[in-house]
Amino acid sequence: MTTATSHSNFDTHILALPLYEDHHRELAQRLTTWCDEHRETLADSGQPEAAGLHILRALGDAGWLAFLDGGPDDCRALCLAREALAYTGDLADYAFSIQALAATPIRLFGTDDQRRRYLPGLAAGTLCGAFAVSEKTAGSDVAAIRLEARETDGGWVLNGGKAWIANAGIADVYTVIARTGPGPGTFGLTAFLVPAGTPGLRVEPVPMIAPRAFGHVVFDDCALPREALLGRRGGGFPIAMEVLDRFRMTVGAAALGFARRAADAALARARERPMLGGKLFDLPTVRTAFADMEVKLDAAALLVARSAWETDQGGPRYARHSSVAKLYATEAAQQIVDSAVQIFGAAGLVHDSLMERLYRQIRSLRIYEGPSEIQQAIIAAAIDPDRTHRGAS
Ligand SMILES: Cc1cc2nc3c(=O)[nH]c(=O)nc-3n(C[C@H](O)[C@H](O)[C@H](O)COP(=O)(O)OP(=O)(O)OC[C@H]3O[C@@H](n4cnc5c(N)ncnc54)[C@H](O)[C@@H]3O)c2cc1C
CATH class of the missing domain: 2.40.110.10 (Butyryl-CoA Dehydrogenase, subunit A, domain 2)
Structure with missing residues (x-):
């Protein structure tokens, strides 16, 4: 349900908001084009270890990991990359995100020697x-x-x-x-x-x-x-927390990519599938399902954008916003993928079909980098104590 006029892995109406800058919009277009051109390389096929390393090398060759060695901190760019790659394939998002996760503590806390030893290879995709x-x-x-x-x-x-x-x-x-x-x-x-x-x-x-x-x-x-x-x-705990606080919102971005892919595929299917003399998409309950997906995609995209924007501004509430974005986007993506499978019917359950893969791939996002319940605990702990007083008076 990408609402763009030209083909895009993104919702270009959300990209047009002032939460993003022109270079983000250009990046999104380049990511979409590159993912389209490298669809076969990025496919979730073959032996996953070898495929993961192959994709990592392709990401390095294309310069998508260059920011790991001296590039600017740009959470919006990181989120856009995960969204585009997750839209294209699970292994592509996995290769990119784990490399970034592994390099970030070295970038932020490494000595000059440690940075020189590891970051060029991690940025080139020659080290994993x-x-x-x-x-x-x-x-x-x-x-x-x-x-x-x-x-x-x-x-x-x-x-x-x-x-x-x-x-x-x-x-x-x-x-x-x-x-x-x-x-x-x-x-x-x-x-x-x-x-x-x-x-x-x-x-x-x-x-x-x-x-x-x-x-x-x-x-x-x-x-x-x-x-x-x-x-x-x-200093190990602050290092782990600094890295995880930054990356949680990117899990939300990946969830958005998976969910948007599922919703786009389900929409194409519903528009062409003959049903009761019309098309599946004509049925009121099916239209309601798509309306629900649209709202969830919008809300997830906005929460991810807010979180990444706040992080890029050095805002004080970025960790709280990062948890909100992860919690909402991953839970919503699970529901969207499930709805999309439902719209496909039996065809959505065929082993190794797009829908069946998305159904398996989306599940882990509600668990890794802190399960949803941990995000809820973080969000609850960040509620402003004054709010109760204002509400009660
Ligand atoms: C695909 C994937 C990739 C991963 N990659 C990495 C990695 O690269 N590096 C790494 O270090 N780890 C990684 N992990 C591990 C991941 O971070 C942990 O699985 C996660 O933190 C949850 O820990 P756990 O699995 O031990 O679940 P547990 O801590 O045993 O929790 C199980 C369940 O208990 C409930 N629960 C736990 N605590 C609370 C609480 N305080 N309040 C309410 N309910 C609670 C939740 O429902 C939770 O799902 C990965 C996991 C997955 C699935």
Whole structure:
């Protein structure tokens, strides 16, 4: 249901709002054109590890990752890229977003040496990154992290594991949050850069609902030099939060891309499918379903745009807005994809069809980078205490 006159992966009426600048509108057009021209490369097909690396290289060659090495901070651009790539294919969005997620802590907190060592390769797509925070018993609750980093004469030794890690198995470098002190909770967490070839690091692949490079990472007496420390000792929690606060809104942008693709496909289907002497789209209940999708797409796009705009302005409420955008856009996208499958009927359930893939691919967005319930907790905690007083008087 892209409401543009020319073909676009975006709603150009929302792009026309003053929340965006001309260079964002040009970027959106270039992204749409590039995605169209590279549809085969970006397709969700083939062996996901190899396909992921192939897509990463294509993204690097085209310059879409160049911002990771010295580019400006531009959350609106990041969101637009995820929206366009998710519209095109799950693996394309995955390759782009995990690379950006992995490079961001190095960009923001790395030493000059660390930046020189990793960022050019990450920006070229010749190095692949991963960001490892979660553990089997520490997902929503980051304070429960147990992976131990013990200081030695020469550096550090890691013992324990990380769980549910995107790009596990294909990453060349992992940004890892480990425990260097007793706590309590989020105190005593520290970030490290761990090259994949470090002795003692091993990956256990985990097959997921939507195939991609993914798994648990085990650290068994994994020795790191002093230079592996990212940021300051004890600074791991702020690093993880800074990165996640920025990226949550981009999950909302990806959700929008998946949802818009589903809605566009369902609209094309409903307009051509003969039904009761007319077309499926003529039925009042079907039109109502499309009206609901339109409202949800608009609301999600506006919330993502507000959040990215506020982040780009350095606004104080960006973390709250980021959670609002993620929560709403991912929940709405789940409903839109489900409605689109319903409009396709049995044809929407055929294995490996577009609808069936979208139905599987959308599910994880309500869980990763903080499940919806965690976003609700963040939003509730940010409610201005004065509001109750004003309302009560
Ligand atoms: C596709 C995918 C990619 C991922 N990639 C990465 C990655 O690259 N790096 C990484 O570190 N992690 C990654 N993760 C892990 C992800 O961040 C965690 O799955 C997520 O934080 C939730 O943790 P959990 O799965 O342990 O669920 P749990 O923490 O066990 O929570 C399970 C459920 O309990 C409920 N719940 C939990 N806490 C609360 C609360 N406070 N209030 C109310 N309800 C609550 C929610 O319904 C939640 O869904 C990925 C996950 C997926 C699915």
